[in-house]
Amino acid sequence: MEQKQLPLPALVHLEILRSTTDSKLEELEATRKEAERLEISHRSIIREISTVQAASQAVTAVAICTAHANSTQGTEQRALQAGVQVLKEELCAKKRALESIRASALERRCAHNACTE
Known part of the structure; x- marks a missing residue:
């Protein structure tokens, strides 16, 4: 079997194509690595956003609980003041009765004493 030899310009053209293909493959590999890096960065950002959202929800929950506690405390304080007022009135009534x-x-x-004198 005889090997057929390509003309010299065709060999040069094939070498240029091979070189171009190698260059494009290197670019493609670099692009793939950059895409992987960006995907990792994207996932990291998504995790950070989730963390911030969770923290925001926790702060909102604490604010709601604090507002409720303050409201409840105010209600309890008013009830205690009313109770204290009732006790003061009862004490005054008992003091008047005692007097x-x-x-x-x-x-x-x-x-x-006047009768015995």
Whole structure:
């Protein structure tokens, strides 16, 4: 079997095509690596966004709980103040009753002392 030889310009043309193909393959490989790097960066950014969103939701939840607690605390404080007011009024009423009892006892004692003199 005889090997057929290509004319010299055809060989040069094939060499140029091979060189161009090699160059394009290198560019394609570099582009693929850059795409992989960008994909990794994209996933990292997505994770960071998720983390920030979770933190934002947590802050919102804490703010809602704090507002509710403050509201509840205000309601409890008003209820306690009302309870204290009721107790003060009861104490004043009992104090007046006690003073009335003391005054009656004092009058009886004075009346008793006047009778015994």
